[in-house]
Amino acid sequence: MSSAARGSLELSPALREQVVRIQALAREQGLDFPQIDFRVLDAHDVNGVAAYGGFPVRYPSWRFGMEFERLEKTYQYGLSRIYELVINTEPVLAYLVNTNSHLEQKLVIAHVCGHADFFRHNSWFAASDRGMLTRMGRHSERVRAAMEAHGQDQVEEFLDLALSVETLIDPYLPLRRRLGGGAEIPPAVPTYDVLGFLAARARLCDWQRELLELVRAEAYYFLPQRMTKIMNEGWASYWHAKLLTGGVLCDSEVIDFADCHSGATADSPGRINPYKLGIELFRCAQEQGLDIFRLRRIHNDASLIDLLVDERFVERQRLFLYGQNAKTGRTEVVERDPGRVKAKLMQDLSWGGLPQIELVGVAQGGDGALDLLHHHDGRDLELEAARATLLGIERLWHAPVRLSTQESGEPRRLVAKNGECTVEDFEPAA
Amino acid sequence: MLRIEADRARFREIVRGRIRSDLKRYLSTSELFARRGERAVSVPIPQIELPRLRFGDNRKSGVGQGSGERGDAVDCGEGPPGSGAAGEGPAEHALEVEVELDELAAMLGRELELPYIQPRGRHSLLSEGGRYDHIRSRGPDALRHPRRSFRQALKRTIASGLWTPEDPKVVPQRGDFRFRADRPRPLPHSSAVILHMMDVSGSMGREQKEIVRIQAFWIDTWLRSQYDQIEVEYIVHDAAAKLVDRESFFHLRESGGTKISSAYELCLSQIQTRYRPEDWNVYAFHYSDGDNWSARDTERCMTLLRDELIPRVNQFCYGQVKSAYGSGQFKKDLDDSLRGEERLVTAAVNDRGDIPDAIRAFLGKGR
Numbered sequence: 001m002s003s004a005a006r007g008s009l010e011l012s013p014a015l016r017e018q019v020v021r022i023q024a025l026a027r028e029q030g031l032d033f034p035q036i037d038f039r040v041l042d043a044h045d046v047n048g049v050a051a052y053g054g055f056p057v058r059y060p061s062w063r064f065g066m067e068f069e070r071l072e073k074t075y076q077y078g079l080s081r082i083y084e085l086v087i088n089t090e091p092v093l094a095y096l097v098n099t100n101s102h103l104e105q106k107l108v109i110a111h112v113c114g115h116a117d118f119f120r121h122n123s124w125f126a127a128s129d130r131g132m133l134t135r136m137g138r139h140s141e142r143v144r145a146a147m148e149a150h151g152q153d154q155v156e157e158f159l160d161l162a163l164s165v166e167t168l169i170d171p172y173l174p175l176r177r178r179l180g181g182g183a184e185i186p187p188a189v190p191t192y193d194v195l196g197f198l199a200a201r202a203r204l205c206d207w208q209r210e211l212l213e214l215v216r217a218e219a220y221y222f223l224p225q226r227m228t229k230i231m232n233e234g235w236a237s238y239w240h241a242k243l244l245t246g247g248v249l250c251d252s253e254v255i256d257f258a259d260c261h262s263g264a265t266a267d268s269p270g271r272i273n274p275y276k277l278g279i280e281l282f283r284c285a286q287e288q289g290l291d292i293f294r295l296r297r298i299h300n301d302a303s304l305i306d307l308l309v310d311e312r313f314v315e316r317q318r319l320f321l322y323g324q325n326a327k328t329g330r331t332e333v334v335e336r337d338p339g340r341v342k343a344k345l346m347q348d349l350s351w352g353g354l355p356q357i358e359l360v361g362v363a364q365g366g367d368g369a370l371d372l373l374h375h376h377d378g379r380d381l382e383l384e385a386a387r388a389t390l391l392g393i394e395r396l397w398h399a400p401v402r403l404s405t406q407e408s409g410e411p412r413r414l415v416a417k418n419g420e421c422t423v424e425d426f427e428p429a430a
Numbered sequence: 431m432l433r434i435e436a437d438r439a440r441f442r443e444i445v446r447g448r449i450r451s452d453l454k455r456y457l458s459t460s461e462l463f464a465r466r467g468e469r470a471v472s473v474p475i476p477q478i479e480l481p482r483l484r485f486g487d488n489r490k491s492g493v494g495q496g497s498g499e500r501g502d503a504v505d506c507g508e509g510p511p512g513s514g515a516a517g518e519g520p521a522e523h524a525l526e527v528e529v530e531l532d533e534l535a536a537m538l539g540r541e542l543e544l545p546y547i548q549p550r551g552r553h554s555l556l557s558e559g560g561r562y563d564h565i566r567s568r569g570p571d572a573l574r575h576p577r578r579s580f581r582q583a584l585k586r587t588i589a590s591g592l593w594t595p596e597d598p599k600v601v602p603q604r605g606d607f608r609f610r611a612d613r614p615r616p617l618p619h620s621s622a623v624i625l626h627m628m629d630v631s632g633s634m635g636r637e638q639k640e641i642v643r644i645q646a647f648w649i650d651t652w653l654r655s656q657y658d659q660i661e662v663e664y665i666v667h668d669a670a671a672k673l674v675d676r677e678s679f680f681h682l683r684e685s686g687g688t689k690i691s692s693a694y695e696l697c698l699s700q701i702q703t704r705y706r707p708e709d710w711n712v713y714a715f716h717y718s719d720g721d722n723w724s725a726r727d728t729e730r731c732m733t734l735l736r737d738e739l740i741p742r743v744n745q746f747c748y749g750q751v752k753s754a755y756g757s758g759q760f761k762k763d764l765d766d767s768l769r770g771e772e773r774l775v776t777a778a779v780n781d782r783g784d785i786p787d788a789i790r791a792f793l794g795k796g797r
Binding site for chain 2: 051056060066167272321323325331332336355380383385388
């Protein structure tokens with residue numbers, strides 16, 4: 001039995017009543033979502049589930065233990081706590097935390113309805129495997145079997161290698177595939193699906209290839225959540241506010257609701273609060289008379305911001321650009337120019353917030369070296385981490401790996417060869 | 431065990447492995463020293479994140495929301511409570527992991543191959559006055575334990591078949607009463623005292639004191655793991671010696687001449703009055719840069735050591751820290767005139783890299 005299942009409690013009759021009521025109200029308002037399976041957990045167990053990315057059946061890894069350690073510490077120090085977890089499966093799984101007040105539970109239930117509707121209708125999730133819970137369970141069995149056969153240390157080491165390249169995937173691949181393209185295996189070079197290429201073409205033993213494939217499957221499953229974080233939270237917050245003020249609250253709860261809602265959607269200087277920015281985007285769209293249901297279907301964070309953020313929005317939301325002062329080393333407000341703020345926001349959100357890395361060539365014959373290209377957009381890579389990553393790819397590929405990038409405007413090439421990674425200047429081919 | 435606990439245990443195991451493999455480095459820095467608590471040190475673990483291709487300047491620039499003029503500082507701390515959610519970005523800051531001092535000592539022992547210490551024979555004493563964490567069936571009314579007494583009465587009632595759920599009545603009888611009691615506890619039977627003596631004359635600079643501080647930390651950590659109870663005393667000296675607290679021991683800077691015998695005399699009087707060798711395992715450490723005021727005083731030191739101090743201690747350790755001005759003569763004098771004294775250990779520390787060797791020399795005898 002999994003830790004979540006063991007620790008999870010049934011909903012109290014009062015909460016169950018609220019679930020029925022709020023769901024009915026949400027459907028009346030036009031939200032459309034599959035069955036939602038609500039569970040109640042204590043704070044400790046919810047941290048455990050969150051550490052596994054929402055799937056308590058996941059394969060064993062020290063990384064989840066580390067994440068748990070971090071969540072427990074921040075919870076103990078009162079820095080942050082989790083109110084709810086929603087898992088994109090069918091039926092949707094929703095974990096409520098038993099330390100929430102009754103009002104908070106109502107808010108969270110409404111919030112969850114918003115997420116569930118978003119998961120079902122946003123097109124970036126169209127290719128998601130809704131049976132992921134079972135699939136993760138199967139993955140876990142495979143990892144355990146490999147550990148039994150080849151030893152925990154060896155399997156863990158390989159998993160770490162695989163996980164360090166899990167971000168090298170093509171965010172648009174699942175959609176293209178639905179439209180009937182990009183289905184070649186191995187992926188045709190050039191490709192952004194570096195992980196897919198390695199899983200298909202690298203010289204690996206069977207269990208290693210299987211692990212690489214399952215890491216890739218999970219990476220593609222989590223990818224749309226990264227690309228729609230602001231929208232998803234915004235949509236859910238928009239609806240919890242609307243549903244609760246539209247009849248769910250009793251009079252005595254209005255102040256507490258306002259407090260709780262504004263706490264979650266408060267400004268947090270220095271970084272974007274996705275709840276806040278998201279809800280404002282949908283409100284702004286509604287003011288302009290746009291169909292918000294359509295927007296939640298077709299957009300991701302970057303494209304929605306491109307559509308809606310203008311001079312007025314930047315001013316009203318008091319968005320600003322910050323940067324590090326070269327003299328003092330202090331992080332400070334740089335400017336509020338709407339055009340630049342918007343450009344930076346979109347840059348930070350595009351490509352899932354990750355550097356765009358393309359596999360551009362595989363040397364035929366010779367050393368069989370792999371050529372990667374970083375599409376540089378003004379932001380340098382962290383070179384130390386890049387070198388370590390490249391060494392990992394070399395171990396997977398069993399041949400040299402090269403990565404072309406830039407550093408402070410100068411072209412650079414990282415070459416991982418024979419377990420050493422050097423950085424060299426080079427003249428990019430014209 | 432819950433699954434997440436298994437993964438957490440694995441994570442902690444990996445962390446310990448890292449600390450172990452980095453112990454050599456920790457041995458010559460004050461990194462751990464600064465983070466010491468009562469029973470544990472918290473060790474910052476850098477770079478346990480998997481390497482990934484990621485942007486280098488992510489945290490240095492971005493878009494924020496709120497008030498503030500151009501040039502105003504932005505607080506990049508955690509978000510407001512409640513904004514954390516599943517799938518939030520990975521932890522960016524170094525994680526700190528608590529390691530018990532005992533465990534750290536065990537790592538140190540393995541790394542430097544230190545033998546365990548056989549404490550000198552001690553009779554173990556039993557003392558009254560432990561804590562009242564025991565139950566007895568006899569005792570004064572003042573110590574009566576109502577809940578336990580009731581439970582006993584209930585048990586007896588049920589066992590004798592007198593219990594009726596409709597009329598739940600329990601009448602305690604004489605034999606049902608239970609009383610709190612104390613348990614005699616053994617006195618700690620192996621106690622040790624560490625006497626750290628340091629030369630704080632003008633020639634001992636910041637770096638020299640830092641080296642002493644790091645050494646003292648590891649020595650304390652090890653000896654603490656070997657004894658049930660440990661006391662630490664700090665003595666500083668220039669031309670005169672005095673007892674100080676821990677804080678001043680590490681920060682005090684005096685100037686003037688050096689009369690080492692003054693420290694040895696104070697050390698001896700401490701042992702004679704407070705830490706009699708019949709009851710205590712005594713460890714004395716003296717750190718200096720090797721300069722003494724006069725050959726006459728050095729003579730006096732040798733006599734004190736040979737006749738008074740060394741016979742009373744488990745071990746006397748002299749660590750000579752190299753400084754820009756010190757001649758290093760004192761170690762030579764010690765080695766020459768007290769050759770063959772088993773309980774005297776001397777070590778020279780030229781820089782931080784020599785710390786592990788010095789610790790091994792001091793603690794490697796298992797005494």
